[in-house]
Amino acid sequence: MATISDVARSAGVSLSTVSYVLSGKRSISEPTRTRVLDAVALLGYRPNAGARALASASNRTGVIGLVVPLHEDADVNVVMQFVRAVTTTARRHEADVLLLTQEDSAGLERVTATALVDGLVVLDIAVDDPRIPLLAGLGRPVVLIGLPRETQGLSCVDFDFALAARTAVDHLARLGHTSIGLVSSSTSSVHQAGYADRLQAGFLEQAAAAGVRVATQSCDPTAAAARTCLAGLRAQRPDLTALVVHHEAALPHLVSALGEQGVRIPRDLSLVSVGAAGAAAGLPQPVDVVEVPVGEMGRVAVEMLSARISGAGTAEVRLLSSPLVTQGGSAPAS
Amino acid sequence: MATISDVARSAGVSLSTVSYVLSGKRSISEPTRTRVLDAVALLGYRPNAGARALASASNRTGVIGLVVPLHEDADVNVVMQFVRAVTTTARRHEADVLLLTQEDSAGLERVTATALVDGLVVLDIAVDDPRIPLLAGLGRPVVLIGLPRETQGLSCVDFDFALAARTAVDHLARLGHTSIGLVSSSTSSVHQAGYADRLQAGFLEQAAAAGVRVATQSCDPTAAAARTCLAGLRAQRPDLTALVVHHEAALPHLVSALGEQGVRIPRDLSLVSVGAAGAAAGLPQPVDVVEVPVGEMGRVAVEMLSARISGAGTAEVRLLSSPLVTQGGSAPAS
DNA sequence: TTGAAAGCGCTACCAA
DNA sequence: TTGGTAGCGCTTTCAA
Numbered sequence: 001m002a003t004i005s006d007v008a009r010s011a012g013v014s015l016s017t018v019s020y021v022l023s024g025k026r027s028i029s030e031p032t033r034t035r036v037l038d039a040v041a042l043l044g045y046r047p048n049a050g051a052r053a054l055a056s057a058s059n060r061t062g063v064i065g066l067v068v069p070l071h072e073d074a075d076v077n078v079v080m081q082f083v084r085a086v087t088t089t090a091r092r093h094e095a096d097v098l099l100l101t102q103e104d105s106a107g108l109e110r111v112t113a114t115a116l117v118d119g120l121v122v123l124d125i126a127v128d129d130p131r132i133p134l135l136a137g138l139g140r141p142v143v144l145i146g147l148p149r150e151t152q153g154l155s156c157v158d159f160d161f162a163l164a165a166r167t168a169v170d171h172l173a174r175l176g177h178t179s180i181g182l183v184s185s186s187t188s189s190v191h192q193a194g195y196a197d198r199l200q201a202g203f204l205e206q207a208a209a210a211g212v213r214v215a216t217q218s219c220d221p222t223a224a225a226a227r228t229c230l231a232g233l234r235a236q237r238p239d240l241t242a243l244v245v246h247h248e249a250a251l252p253h254l255v256s257a258l259g260e261q262g263v264r265i266p267r268d269l270s271l272v273s274v275g276a277a278g279a280a281a282g283l284p285q286p287v288d289v290v291e292v293p294v295g296e297m298g299r300v301a302v303e304m305l306s307a308r309i310s311g312a313g314t315a316e317v318r319l320l321s322s323p324l325v326t327q328g329g330s331a332p333a334s
Numbered sequence: 335m336a337t338i339s340d341v342a343r344s345a346g347v348s349l350s351t352v353s354y355v356l357s358g359k360r361s362i363s364e365p366t367r368t369r370v371l372d373a374v375a376l377l378g379y380r381p382n383a384g385a386r387a388l389a390s391a392s393n394r395t396g397v398i399g400l401v402v403p404l405h406e407d408a409d410v411n412v413v414m415q416f417v418r419a420v421t422t423t424a425r426r427h428e429a430d431v432l433l434l435t436q437e438d439s440a441g442l443e444r445v446t447a448t449a450l451v452d453g454l455v456v457l458d459i460a461v462d463d464p465r466i467p468l469l470a471g472l473g474r475p476v477v478l479i480g481l482p483r484e485t486q487g488l489s490c491v492d493f494d495f496a497l498a499a500r501t502a503v504d505h506l507a508r509l510g511h512t513s514i515g516l517v518s519s520s521t522s523s524v525h526q527a528g529y530a531d532r533l534q535a536g537f538l539e540q541a542a543a544a545g546v547r548v549a550t551q552s553c554d555p556t557a558a559a560a561r562t563c564l565a566g567l568r569a570q571r572p573d574l575t576a577l578v579v580h581h582e583a584a585l586p587h588l589v590s591a592l593g594e595q596g597v598r599i600p601r602d603l604s605l606v607s608v609g610a611a612g613a614a615a616g617l618p619q620p621v622d623v624v625e626v627p628v629g630e631m632g633r634v635a636v637e638m639l640s641a642r643i644s645g646a647g648t649a650e651v652r653l654l655s656s657p658l659v660t661q662g663g664s665a666p667a668s
Numbered sequence: 669t670t671g672a673a674a675g676c677g678c679t680a681c682c683a684a
Numbered sequence: 685t686t687g688g689t690a691g692c693g694c695t696t697t698c699a700a
Contacts, residue, residue, distance in 0.1 A: 001447070001473075003693055014671045019695060029669060046447035050384035050395065051693035054676045061384065063432070063450070070418045076410045084404045087435050096445060098397070099433045101421050111430060113335070113380035115677095116397070139335075337677055348687045353679060360680095363685060385677035388692045449693095 002043035011039035022047065053115070064095050064305060065117040069102045069124040073189060075248075078276050078294055079123070082145070085298030086121055093306040105131065112138045118309045121145065121301045125156075127194035141308035143301045146193055153315050155308065157301045160319035161195045161246075161274070162202030164290040167324050168244045168272040169206035171288070176333035177242040177270060179213040181233040183254065185247045186218035199246050199274065213237055221249035226257040241333045242270040245287075248279035255283050270330035280327075287329035293322050336377035345373035356381065387449070398429050398639055399451040403436040403458040407523065409582075412610050412628055416457055416479070419632030427640040439465065446472045452643045455479065455635045459490075461528035475642035477635045480527055487649050489642065491635045494653035495529045495580075495608070496536030498624040501658050502578045502606040503540035505622070510667035511576040511604060513547040515567040517588065519581045520552035533580050533608065547571055555583035560591040575667045576604040579621075582613035589617050604664035614661075621663035627656050 008015040013032060020026035021036040028036075039045070053061040066086050068079055087097045098117050100107040102124065108131065111117045122135065125146030135142045136153055143155040165182075172180055182203050190196050200216065207214045215236035219229035229250070233240055245251055251273055258269060264285075265271050271287040273280045280289045297320060307313040342349040347366060354360035355370040362370075373379070387395040400420050402413055421431045432451050434441040436458065442465065445451045456469065459480030469476045470487050477489040499516075506514055516537050524530050534550065541548045549570035553563035563584070567574055579585050585607055592603060598619075599605050605621040607614045614623045631654060641647040 001449070005693080015694085016672075016696080017670060020670090023695080025696085027669070032669080044447075046444075048388070048693050049448040049450045050387045051676090052448075052695075053384045054382070054388060054678085054692090055694040055696080056676085057696070059676080066433070070414065070421070076414045079414070080404065080410045083433070084435070087404070087433060087438075091438060091441075096441075096450065097433045099400070099417070099421060099431045101418070104421075104425060107425075107430070110380075113378075114383040115335070116383045116430060339677080349678085350680080350688075351686060354686090357679080361685070366685080382677050385692090386679075388676090388694085389678040389680080390692085391680070393692080 001048075002045040004045070004047065006043055007036065007039045007045045010043060011035045059115070060118050060309065061115060062095050063098050063117045064090055064302070064309075065098045065100050065108075065111050065120040067100045067102060067108065067120060067122040071102065073187070074124070075276070077278065081276065081294040082123055082298045085295040086302055089299045089302035093302065095302075095306070105134075108134060108138065112140045119143070119305045121298075121305055124193065126192040128192075141305055143305045143308075145297055145301055147195070147198070147317065147319075151315070151317055155304050155315045156317040157297050157304065158317075158319055159195070159292045159297065160321045161199035162205070163319070163321050164274050164292075165199045165202035165244065165246070166206035167321075168274065168288075168290055169203055169210060169212060171324050171326075172242040172244070172270055172272065172330060173206075173210035173212050175242075175270065175330055177212065178333065179215075179237050179239045180207060180242045180244060181215040181217065181237065181240050183217055183219050183229060183233070183243060183245045183247055183250065185250070186220055196246065203244060213239070215240060219247055219250040219254070221247070221253060223253045223257065226250060226253035230254065230257055230261070240269070242272070242330070244272050244274065246274045248273075248275040251275070251279060251287075252283060255285055255287070259284060266329055266331035267334075270333075272324065272329060285329075286327045288324060288326045289329075290324045291322050293320055296320055296322075335382070336379040338379070338381065340377055341370065341373045341379045344377060345369045393449070394452050394643065395449060396429050397432050397451045398424055398636070398643075399432045399434050399442075399445050399454040401434045401436060401442065401454060401456040405436065407521070408458070409610075411612070413457070415610065415628040416632040419629040420455055420636050423633045423636035427636065429636075429640070439468075442468060442472065446474045453477070453639045455632075455639055458527065460526040462526075475639055477639045477642075479631055479635055481529070481532070481651065481653070485649070485651055489638050489649045490651040491631050491638065492651075492653055493529070493626045493631065494655045495533035496539070497653070497655050498608050498626075499533045499536035499578065499580075500540035501655075502608065502622075502624055503537055503544060503546060505658050505660075506576040506578075506604055506606065506664060507540075507544035507546050509576075509604065509664055511546065512667065513549075513571050513573045514541060514576045514578060515549040515551065515571065515574050517551055517553050517563060517567070517577060517579045517581055517584065519584070520554055530580065537578060547573070549574060553581055553584040553588070555581070555587060557587045557591065560584060560587035564588065564591055564595070574603070576606070576664070578606050578608065580608045582607070582609040585609070585613055585621075586617060589619055589621070593618060600663055600665035601668075604667075606658065606663060619663075620661045622658060622660045623663070624658045625656050627654055630654055630656075 008018045119141035123145045125144045147158040215233045217232045274290045342352045453475035457479045459478045481492040549567045551566045608624045
């Protein structure tokens with residue numbers, strides 16, 4: 001590998017001149033500039049990233065850490081969407097992405113303290129995430145995806161699940177529905193993350209405001225559980241005419257259970273799904289959706305992290321929202 | 335952040351002594367060792383990764399690059415399994431993982447030339463992958479997952495698809511089956527990767543050796559395509575009594591199509607699937623499987639890369655195999 | 669507009 | 685068994 005002094009020698013200039021040509025932090029005469037750039041091209045010179053980080057005043061490595069859940073029950077599609085958005089956005093900020101798994105809790109300290117990364121994006125944050133104190137004490141910018149109880153000095157990005165539920169209920173209430181069910185996940189990880197509770201709170205709040213009767217039921221992602229879930233909702237409220245489903249994995253089972261029972265969407269039942277993109281795709285019957293903007297969340301997280309790494313901005317909580325998209329899943333209550 | 339000289343001062347020793355205590359490359363008296371380690375603990379000292387890489391003779395950064403396909407039609411489950419195995423194994427070798435996407439072709443050169451990474455693991459290699467010349471000219475150890483036509487100086491890890499097919503055919507032939515069908519994917523990316531062809535070659539070879547009649551048919555992952563595929567196979571060979579399926583996404587559709595047609599597995603038809611772990615899970619009827627050891631491939635790739643980074647080993651091609659697991663998917667031909 | 673040189677934090681050599 | 689110090693490849697002052 002050619003070094004900067006190889007370039008300097010080849011171009012017949014000093015080492016610092018090469019550095020300034022490359023960084024643009026000093027005005028350079030055109031002939032010199034050309035000679036240097038020619039030498040760079042000739043030698044195929046690329047500055048050593050480590051040396052650059054070590055010498056620079058900012059001490060930046062141009063690498064951000066991304067902590068992802070890679071365990072079995074993580075939603076691989078959602079994780080992939082995040083990863084794609086984060087890497088893409090990072091590149092736009094001249095940064096690369098170092099991957100850390102959630103299991104490697106020592107990794108947070110390691111990559112941060114050894115100056116491998118300039119900052120971290122951490123997925124899958126629980127309401128009372130045990131990593132919060134550690135992350136807060138790292139002394140590096142951190143952006144959490146999720147909304148923990150304590151956010152002292154940490155930036156957070158999340159979807160506004162409460163607003164999504166209010167939007168869904170409002171949409172259905174305007175169509176004349178007065179009795180609406182909510183289906184949520186029964187898995188504990190979803191509840192530890194807190195968004196199920198926030199969604200339910202929004203659901204209940206808007207229902208109360210609109211004078212809508214409610215039923216709530218959790219569901220497992222199987223055909224049998226879907227049938228049980230529907231039966232449970234009907235037992236609570238025989239007059240249900242609409243459903244808000246916050247459970248991507250159970251959605252297809254619910255839809256086909258309804259189909260088997262001769263319940264037609266939207267004629268007999270209106271259905272709004274809250275979930276990641278694609279969750280409602282490929283369903284035999286269309287439903288309305290409030291999409292969790294996973295990619296957007298990843299993008300915003302990196303933007304916030306970049307800003308904080310550059311010393312701009314302060315820790316803040318950003319809750320993203322997205323509109324309800326009607327695609328034939330809802331109809332006026334009859 | 336505390337530096338090594340902070341530690342030296344605090345411990346009342348020289349800078350080099352601290353370095354030697356930490357690296358263990360010199361024998362140190364017990365009292366000195368203790369004083370240094372105490373100072374390290376007291377100050378929370380962690381060596382700067384960049385400075386260490388810069389100064390060390392080996393010039394190693396302790397980071398390996400992982401190039402993954404993140405585009406829509408990549409199998410997210412398989413990619414995740416790779417990523418998990420690679421990160422886990424890398425950690426066992428004291429390395430971290432930098433993530434690069436397949437789209438970022440300039441990234442190969444960037445992370446390698448700027449010494450961000452010590453080497454690369456590249457997934458999803460096509461038979462005539464356009465990146466091969468670039469990768470070969472990088473001047474850093476590279477391990478490919480896949481088997482390109484030209485492997486000059488590059489290490490490769492892949493599953494022995496030909497052997498898997500031979501194993502499946504052999505198993506079925508021993509059970510007395512004399513007419514066996516092969517279902518493969520029709521997607522072009524699978525064929526560019528070459529393993530579909532290798533599997534088919536092994537299938538035909540073993541069939542010829544065992545005097546087995548064959549039918550081959552590609553299939554799309556839909557219920558309709560599965561029915562068409564089965565009809566096509568029967569048209570070629572009305573006497574088919576066994577199937578080898580090399581198409582994870584189509585497998586459930588094939589199985590349920592068979593179920594609808596009253597074809598019972600294994601009584602009426604024996605079925606062996608070749609695919610990643612879990613592909614045959616959750617099927618209404620059990621099938622036999624030859625599992626593509628995705629995690630193992632990732633593990634081996636990192637082991638090979640680590641060895642090459644340490645200067646050990648040479649470029650080699652390793653084809654992994656795995657046994658056929660019977661789980662009630664096959665029975666003697668009647 | 670340019671060059672010289674002092675570090676960045678560390679490793680590893682040369683001495684003692 | 686230890687210390688001093690010359691770099692690793694770069695950025696950024698200070699001087700010209």
